[in-house]
Amino acid sequence: MRTMGLAGLDELVEALGRAGYEVFGPRVRDGAMVLAPISGVADLPRGVGDTQDAAHYRLRDRGDERLFGYATAVQGLKQVLFPSHELLWRARKTPIGFDVEEADATPPKPRAFLGARDCDLRALAVHDTVLASREYADKPYQQRRDGVFVVAVTCADPGGTCFCVSQGGSPKPQAGFDLSLTELLDDDGHRFLVEVGSERGAQILAEVSTAEAVAADTDAADALVATATASMGRTLDTEGLHDVMFASADSPHWDTVASRCLACTNCTLVCPTCFCTSVEDTTDLAMTTTERHRVWDSCFGARFSYIHGGVVRESGSSRYRQWITHKLAGYQDQFGLSGCVGCGRCITWCPAAIDITAEAAALRASLPATEEDLQTVGETR
Ligand code: SF4
Ligand code: SF4
Incomplete structure (x- = not known):
């Protein structure tokens, strides 16, 4: 374990730049915390926290100097590694037909992410499994993912909608990082405890001014993690949750949720x-160039389940059931992991304050009490 000060953090960003990375970090934009390119510590949100609850998000002044004192950025690494719009191919009209060009296959500049949380890293692992580890890898994702450098940061102040601990996560990054920082701010000063997670991380850190960590630093970091772990805004009872979800297929609760859901996506x-996409074709006004773009899609959209002549999930209740059942149960059968990392974003940004933890609890409460009864209901349905 090493420690570094604010000057060391600046040196770290500089070292990543010299190594060819485009560095992304937390920045305040339009009253929200977003992930955006940074060039040094001066770009980071000093003393900015957030208040999150169902359908509620506000930045707040923390009254201290923390640089990573917020819970989660509005979006995770997905917005960079799996963007909402991307060109697949372009066709140009020629005198005798048309030429098709594939999207630029040049690998993008490698990205470094400063400030990734444990939930961000576990979400990245889900995308790696779904998009890059099956028979047909998603080439654009794989190209962006290859070479990513992660500087994770311990979450000191979880949000009111966070429940990562229920989902097997932790405020302290567990795996999937090159370097992991814990920001310490006490009588001993403003500094970062640094843990190395890869050979590349060690190489970059060698270019940064650091010192050997002392027991007071590691003790302070442990205390911070313990406090954060006990401060989750929400919990999710995961005991038998897979069976609860499938046994709830015909629950009247779906109509209750649907009466509130706006299908806003x-x-x-x-x-x-979430990783579902669709394609959009556009043609210019001169009718000489056509482009096909891949765009994010949503299982809440009216036409998402359209299959040769009809929509399979017409009702709002069936769409919400699909989403939450896939997240909390179907993923396990398909990919061997949960589709939810407990980041709480869907709770914060749902304008109807629909809460995945509350809906799962309501479904559980409406089912028979014993496990035997539950399995019988699940098998019957
Ligand atoms: S389902 Fe909600 S809480 Fe779970 S990972 Fe997605 S946004 Fe986060
Ligand atoms: S954010 Fe809320 S209202 Fe919008 S589709 Fe999702 S559950 Fe429905």
């Missing part, structure tokens, strides 16, 4: 694990 847009 916000939940799927902010969710760092």
Whole structure:
């Protein structure tokens, strides 16, 4: 373990730039915390926290100097590694037909992410499984993902909608980082405890001014993690949740949720694990060039389930059921992991204050009490 001060953090960003990375970090934009290119510590949000609850998000002045004192940025790494719009191919009219050009296959400049949370890294692992580890890898995702450098940061102040601990996560990044920082701000000064997670991380850190960590630093970091772990805004009872979800297929609760759901798709847009896409074709006014773009899609959209002549999920209740059942149960059968990392974004950004933890609890409460009864209901349905 090493420690570094604010000057060391600046040196780290500079070292990443010298190594060829485009560095993304948290920045305040339009009253929200977003992930955007940074060039140094001066770009980071000093003393800015956030208040999050169902359908509620506000930045606040923390009254201190923390640089990573917010819970989660509005979006995770998905917005960069799996963007909402991307060109697949372009066709140009010629005198005898048309030529088709594939989208630029040049690998993009490698990205470094400063400030990634444990939930961001676990969401990245979900996308790696879904998009890059199956028979047909998603080439554009794989190209952006290859070479990504992650500087994770311990979450010191979880949000009111966070429940990562229920989903097997932690305020302290567990895996998937090159370097992991814990920001310490106490009588001993403003500094970062640094943990190395990869050979590349060690190489970059060698270019930064650091010092050997002392027991007071590691003790302070442990205390911070313990406090954050106990400060989750929400919890999700995951005991038997897979069976609860499938046994709830015919629950009347779906209509209750649907009566509130606006089908706005916000939940799927902010969710760092959602990965559904569609394609859009556009033609210029001169009718000489056509482009096909891949765009994010949402299972809340009216035409998402359109299959040769009809929509499979017409009602709002069936769409919400699809979304939450896939997240909390179907993913396990398909990919061997949960589709939810407990980041709480879908709760914060749902304008109807629909809360995945509350809906799962309501479904559980409406089912028979014993596990035997539950399995019987699940098998019957
Ligand atoms: S379902 Fe909600 S809480 Fe879970 S990962 Fe997606 S946005 Fe986060
Ligand atoms: S659950 Fe909320 S965020 Fe999702 S589509 Fe319905 S209203 Fe929009």
